[in-house]
Amino acid sequence: MAKTASLRPRVRVVADPMASLGGLLREWLPRQRWFAGKDRPVTELGLLSMTELYPGCLHLLIHAGNTGVRAPGGGPAGDCYQLLLGVREHLSPRLARAFVGRPHEGPLAGMAVYDALQDPRSAQLLLDRLRHPGTVGPLCFERDPSVPVPGGLAPRVLDAEQSNSSLVYGDEFILKVFRRIQPGVNPDLEVPEALAGQGCLRVPAPVAWFRTTHPQEATLGVLQRYLPDASDGWTLALRALSTGHDFTPQAHELGQATAEVHLALASAFPAGGPGENGRTAAAMTERLDAAAQAVPALRPYAPGLHSAFTALAGCDPGPPAQRIHGDLHLGQVLQAGREWFVIDFEGEPSKPLAERRSAQSPVRDIAGMLRSFDYAARQRRPWRPEWARRCREAYCAGYASRAGWDPRKKHGLLRAYETDRAVYEVLYEARHRPNWLPVPMAAIERLAVRGD
Numbered sequence: 001m002a003k004t005a006s007l008r009p010r011v012r013v014v015a016d017p018m019a020s021l022g023g024l025l026r027e028w029l030p031r032q033r034w035f036a037g038k039d040r041p042v043t044e045l046g047l048l049s050m051t052e053l054y055p056g057c058l059h060l061l062i063h064a065g066n067t068g069v070r071a072p073g074g075g076p077a078g079d080c081y082q083l084l085l086g087v088r089e090h091l092s093p094r095l096a097r098a099f100v101g102r103p104h105e106g107p108l109a110g111m112a113v114y115d116a117l118q119d120p121r122s123a124q125l126l127l128d129r130l131r132h133p134g135t136v137g138p139l140c141f142e143r144d145p146s147v148p149v150p151g152g153l154a155p156r157v158l159d160a161e162q163s164n165s166s167l168v169y170g171d172e173f174i175l176k177v178f179r180r181i182q183p184g185v186n187p188d189l190e191v192p193e194a195l196a197g198q199g200c201l202r203v204p205a206p207v208a209w210f211r212t213t214h215p216q217e218a219t220l221g222v223l224q225r226y227l228p229d230a231s232d233g234w235t236l237a238l239r240a241l242s243t244g245h246d247f248t249p250q251a252h253e254l255g256q257a258t259a260e261v262h263l264a265l266a267s268a269f270p271a272g273g274p275g276e277n278g279r280t281a282a283a284m285t286e287r288l289d290a291a292a293q294a295v296p297a298l299r300p301y302a303p304g305l306h307s308a309f310t311a312l313a314g315c316d317p318g319p320p321a322q323r324i325h326g327d328l329h330l331g332q333v334l335q336a337g338r339e340w341f342v343i344d345f346e347g348e349p350s351k352p353l354a355e356r357r358s359a360q361s362p363v364r365d366i367a368g369m370l371r372s373f374d375y376a377a378r379q380r381r382p383w384r385p386e387w388a389r390r391c392r393e394a395y396c397a398g399y400a401s402r403a404g405w406d407p408r409k410k411h412g413l414l415r416a417y418e419t420d421r422a423v424y425e426v427l428y429e430a431r432h433r434p435n436w437l438p439v440p441m442a443a444i445e446r447l448a449v450r451g452d
Helices: 018-031 093-098 120-131 187-197 233-243 248-268 277-294 296-313 363-377 385-403 411-432 438-447
Strands: 044-054 057-070 076-088 099-101 112-115 134-136 139-143 155-157 164-169 173-178 206-212 218-225 333-336 339-342
Touching (some): 018 099, 044 076, 093 099, 093 112, 120 155, 120 173, 120 206, 233 248, 233 333, 248 339, 248 385, 277 411, 296 438, 411 438
Antiparallel strands (some): 057 076, 099 112, 206 218
């Protein structure tokens, strides 16, 4: 990573912003798509770090939690979030959607507070920070000096983001700003940087990034090349379904691309040990039991699903554990021309960073993509199970042609990982999208049949 030159930190002009912002953020945070605690009120807010990034823009790291809820280790439950808040006397109508509120007390009383990422001027100033490496208080801005980043690129916010916020600059670069922050190097910086070193062109390389050193070292955002003419796999699959076109050639090529990324990951990171199927089966069983307690519809199928995990403990361990994507599905891949690209290596943000960075079986990624084909096929009526089966077959065949081993011949492994994914989907849909519950339940019925 590029070294930084020290810049003069801005003076912290707001001594205690939470006196002004606390009430506003308690109401605003739960309404944001990237906020994890939507099912409970924010009762605890703590300031972890504050930096005036430039005049009128505060960079904050805050801890948001709920009184009485404890983390597994016994400490207070909650998450660290990154906020960039603009402060003005008057807010222009174009920033109405970004408005957070107007404090009635504290040092910001009477000022308009808004989400600065939605302000074109603030977004351009943030890009300028990335173009000129340096430090601002605990914030460190770094870049790859071999890639020129011109100034004056018009920014726009992507509306499709869920767990983070992304800005596109002039259809040339995309900046992902992580909202939920955990200590350590984020895989969405670590993995693409390592794959670039391997010469893997399936993943856009990081161009610039920024991090914090306080209260702990953590990645805050990553700038990469943007693929303006690309379409994500989910959109392409639904389009093929709606028009009646065959998607198996794309699925085959996607399988090849996945295998190439896995091979590059295996070269870029230390290899894991042999597959520990017994421990993996125990963890899967524990997740199934917890899900069955929470979702009654799952209980009749539990014995059959348990058989998939019991069989896993004694089956072929399969390929060695290695770094993987961790949350692979059709929404995490892009096709530009005829080439497939893999994006979003952050993994599941709800899981600890150490777990997301750990070596795991590549079969987990394969199972995630197979489940995604099933989800796509369920989006139109009548349901097209044969479409999903053909895509699944083509994807595995494409993977086998590059990887040197065939996922279809690791039946016990594939069934167990696909079952574990479907159990996760059932729990998610029951909690967040009950109308979608029949989609994973159809897979549960199939996978519960012993030997399927």
